[in-house]
Amino acid sequence: MSLITELILNADSEARYPAPKEIRIFQDFLKTGERRIRIAKTLAENEQRIVQNGSARFWERCPNTPSNSGNERKTASCQRDQGWYVRLIAYSILAGSERPLEEIGTFGIKEMYNNLEIPIRNIAECMRCLKEEAMSLMSEEDGAEVAPYFDLIINSLS
Structure with missing residues (x-):
């Protein structure tokens, strides 16, 4: 909404x-409409880069993880989820509200990853890596707009 x-x-x-x-x-x-559109467009146009580089950054920090196990299906599944979160952040920025992210993306996030037996600390660290990568593509002002949405995901994992 x-x-x-x-x-x-x-x-x-x-x-x-x-x-x-x-x-x-x-x-x-x-x-702030033009700015929000610009930020969402940057995220959309760079989603693959954010996910690829964010994953590489994550694997440097956490090399022993299911997404880096050599199982291409697991890697693709994890990266699909990462792209989904980047997209939800873009929706929230366009909406000017955290609600799309909260209602679609963070409700039950811990339970889901616990049920999949994926360490929550890994998901949180991965989100930090995606955040760093996304923010590296933006001005300081635009990055300040994006950061709280990543932080919402990270904090929902605490």
Whole structure:
């Protein structure tokens, strides 16, 4: 759900027009639209690079892991999931809200990886590596916009 949808639904649930503070939030959302689109586009155009280089960085730090076992199916599955998280972050940036990431990507994340018998600390470290790679492609300002979304994933694994 986008920030704008949230504002409208909140006002509608109370049968009122958006308050001046909510209108300012809407205006700020519109002002940052080009930047959010640019960041999402950077993530989309570089997803494969982020995943490939992030994985290589992760394997340097954690060489003994299922994604680096020589089993191509496991490696492809892990990298598919990594790309999925990069995409969810792009959705959240476009929406101006953590909700897409929270609702789609972090709900039950620990349980899922525990059930797959993948060490949670490995997933968290992998996300740190993806974050580092993504941020290396962006300006400091754009990186500051992206970092909290990766941190949300990492913190949900704690």
